[in-house]
Structures are given as structure tokens and as C-alpha cells.
Amino acid sequence: MDHPQSKSVAPEVVAVVEDEGQRLDNFLLARLKGVPRSRVYRMLRRGEVRVDGARKQPHYRLQRGDQVRIPPHRQTAPTARPPAPRQMFDSLISGAVYEDESLVVLNKPNGLAVHGGSGVSFGVVETLRAFDPNTRYELAHRLDRDTSGCLAVAKNRPMLVELHAQFRGGRVRKRYDLLVTGHWPDGLRSVNQPLKRYTLANGERRVRAQADGEAAQTDFAVVERLPEATWLAAYPKSGRTHQIRVHAAASGHPILGDSKYADRSQPASRLMLHASVLTLTVHGRRQRFEAPLPAEFEALRRAD
Numbered sequence: 001m002d003h004p005q006s007k008s009v010a011p012e013v014v015a016v017v018e019d020e021g022q023r024l025d026n027f028l029l030a031r032l033k034g035v036p037r038s039r040v041y042r043m044l045r046r047g048e049v050r051v052d053g054a055r056k057q058p059h060y061r062l063q064r065g066d067q068v069r070i071p072p073h074r075q076t077a078p079t080a081r082p083p084a085p086r087q088m089f090d091s092l093i094s095g096a097v098y099e100d101e102s103l104v105v106l107n108k109p110n111g112l113a114v115h116g117g118s119g120v121s122f123g124v125v126e127t128l129r130a131f132d133p134n135t136r137y138e139l140a141h142r143l144d145r146d147t148s149g150c151l152a153v154a155k156n157r158p159m160l161v162e163l164h165a166q167f168r169g170g171r172v173r174k175r176y177d178l179l180v181t182g183h184w185p186d187g188l189r190s191v192n193q194p195l196k197r198y199t200l201a202n203g204e205r206r207v208r209a210q211a212d213g214e215a216a217q218t219d220f221a222v223v224e225r226l227p228e229a230t231w232l233a234a235y236p237k238s239g240r241t242h243q244i245r246v247h248a249a250a251s252g253h254p255i256l257g258d259s260k261y262a263d264r265s266q267p268a269s270r271l272m273l274h275a276s277v278l279t280l281t282v283h284g285r286r287q288r289f290e291a292p293l294p295a296e297f298e299a300l301r302r303a304d
Contacts, residue, residue, distance in 0.1 A: 021164045024051065025058035027068070035073055038203075043071060061168070084127035088112075092127065097289050102159040103152065103282060104128075104137075107291040110148040110270045114139055124151065141167055144242065146257075149176070149275025149291040166280055167239065175277035176234040176244055177223070177293060179268070179300060180253040184222055184230035191247040192217045195240045206260065207242045209250040216240045218247045226301060229256060233276075244273060256300070269296055 028040050028049065042048075047055040048071040051062075062068070091109075098105040106124065108114070113123035122130070128137040140152040140163035154160035166172050196213030199205055217237040224231040230253065234244045242261070248254055249261040257268030274297065279288045 020062060020064045021161055021168070022062050023058065024049070024056055024060040024062060024068075027062055028070070032070070032073065039073065043073070084122040084130050086131060089127050089131040092124065097150065097291055098287070100282075102155050103163075104155060105278065105289045106151045106153060108143055108148055108151040108275075110146055110294065113145040114142050114151065125153065128153065140164065141172075141239070143275055144245075144271075144273075146271035147176075147273045147275060148294055150174075150278035150289055151275070152278060152280065152289075163280065170237075171281065173277075173279040174236060174275060176236070177274045177276045177297065178232050178234055178244065178248065179226075179229050179256045179272035179297065180232060180248050181229055181256060181262075182253050183225065184220070184232060184251075184253055186222075188220065188251060190217060190219045191251055193247060193250055195243060195246055197241065205241075207240065207246050209246055214238075214240055216243050216247070218244055224301070229300070231297075231301070245271075268300065270294075272297065272300065 025040065025044065028043070029037065032040055041058065044056075044058050049056070050069040051060065051066050053067075053069075092106050093099075093104075095107045096104050097107055108124060115123040115125045125137055125139055128135070135155050136157065138154045138157075138160045140154050140160060143149065143151050152163060154163055163172075193209040193216060194211060194213035195207050195216045196210040197205060197207050215238060219235040219237065221233045221235075222230060223233050232248075234248075236243050245255055245258055245261050249258065254262035256272040257270050258273075259271075274294055275291065276293065277288060277290050279286065281287070
């Protein structure tokens with residue numbers, strides 16, 4: 001018997017007009033509210049979703065005029081989520097490193113997801129939309145929940161499309177600061193190891209360095225050597241999930257506080273990874289945005 005809140009949705013064809021450049025999986029997730037993420041990705045794996053009659057990978061970028069066929073599915077009315085606290089919205093906006101009529105660059109705190117889902121009631125984008133409903137906030141990119149720092153959020157569709165084009169074209173520059181265990185080798189200035197996603201038995205998604213994975217490169221530079229750790233700057237040349245964390249761990253020097261990719265828990269109050277600098281073009285002008293280092297970095301330095 002069907003759940004009273006669920007309904008069967010017939011096949012439909014969606015003409016993409018204003019979603020050029022958006023990933024196919026994100027396009028589907030935004031339209032299939034109430035459908036589990038696992039079901040959406042199963043649709044894609046099985047070829048149930050068709051773009052102009054052909055199968056496409058989740059990372060396929062939509063083109064203007066694409067015809068997307070969505071198969072029949074059960075859509076459950078989403079349960080009410082606890083509202084985001086007003087204090088969080090005020091903190092995000094007051095701590096922003098830049099804002100104009102079409103873009104805000106936030107200094108995202110550690111521990112806050114960029115969007116809700118997978119057991120998270122709300123994230124950055126839901127909080128912004130809840131307290132400023134007249135603005136169409138859209139994430140231009142992602143940061144891990146445990147990573148702090150610069151996060152660009154578009155406030156309208158043209159800015160989002162422009163930023164996506166810059167990220168895809170390699171025109172965005174990012175610097176991360178991180179603290180890793182032990183003595184980082186003087187000669188290790190770049191890690192070029194393919195990365196592949198996998199899923200644990202409990203459904204949690206992880207990433208590992210693996211020869212048949214997606215190409216990924218991170219450049220590293222030593223900022224300061226501490227007695228038991230090394231302060232590094234990281235410059236990712238690709239944007240894979242957990243890239244810096246996995247490349248650091250695969251090099252034998254996991255990030256302090258990394259509970260996912262260290263062999264044992266590292267002594268730190270948080271994941272010591274911070275998106276310090278984001279450089280991109282805004283309104284035709286190259287701009288550099290910088291998020292101040294969190295207090296935990298300086299505290300750990302003093303402790304050493």
C-alpha cells in the first residue's frame with residue numbers, strides 16, 4: 001500500500017532553458033524533492049534518465065535546449081525540518097568577506113554544511129533563503145562540512161552561470177591553509193594522484209587515491225614547521241571531493257582533526273583545513289577574497 005504522502009509521478013520531458021552549465025545530478029535533485037538521493041543516482045546509473053534520448057553521467061553539464069526525460073517515480077512530501085536559527089543567518093551575513101547585488105562570499109564556519117540533506121536539517125543555502133526569501137541564493141561551489149573559509153554564493157542566475165563557467169574553465173584560484181601531522185618532506189611540492197569515490201557499508205561516501213579514478217592534482221607549500229606538525233598552503237588544480245584531505249593522507253601526513261582519512265584520530269578540536277583565499281572575476285574585474293584564519297590555527301601553533 002502506498003504511503004499516504006507519496007504520489008506516483010508520470011514520465012515527463014523537461015526543456016532546459018535557464019539551466020545551462022548545471023550538472024545533471026544537481027538538476028534532478030532540485031526537481032525531485034522528496035525522492036531519496038540514492039533513488040536519483042540509481043535512475044542515472046540504470047539509464048532511466050535520458051537527455052535527448054541518450055544516457056548521461058551524473059556530471060554531464062546541461063546545454064540550452066536539452067530535453068531531459070525523468071522516469072516514473074514516487075515522490076513523498078518532505079517532512080518539516082526545524083527552521084534555521086536567525087542568529088546563524090546574521091552571523092553568516094555579518095561575517096561575509098564580500099557582498100554586492102549579485103554575489104556574496106561568506107566565511108563559512110566549521111561544522112556547517114553548505115546545504116541540507118543526509119541527516120542535516122539545514123545548511124548555508126537554506127539559511128540564506130529562509131531569512132532572505134526574495135533573493136535567489138545558489139551555491140557556486142562546495143566546501144566540506146568540516147572545512148571553513150571562503151564560499152561563493154550567487155544571488156541571481158546570470159552570476160551563477162558566470163561563476164560555473166569560471167570554475168569549469170580553470171579560471172578560479174583557491175588557497176587552503178592546513179595543519180598536517182609530522183614533518184612534511186621538503187621535496188614534496190605536488191601530489192598528482194587520481195581519486196575515486198566509494199561507499200562504506202553504512203552508506204557513507206568516501207574517496208581514495210586509486211589508479212582508475214579521476215585525475216586530481218594538489219600543489220603544496222610549507223608555511224611553517226611546528227614540533228609535531230607542519231603548516232601548509234594547498235593549491236588544488238582540480239576540484240574533486242575531499243581532494244586535499246585524501247592527498248595529504250595518501251602522502252603519509254593526514255590533516256589534524258581528520259576523522260575520515262587518518263588511521264587514528266588526530267589531536268585537534270576540529271578539522272584543520274581552511275579555505276583562505278578565493279580569486280575570481282566579478283563584473284569583469286579580477287578580485288581576491290580572503291577569509292581570516294580561524295582562532296584554532298593560532299591556538300594550535302601556540303600549543304606547539
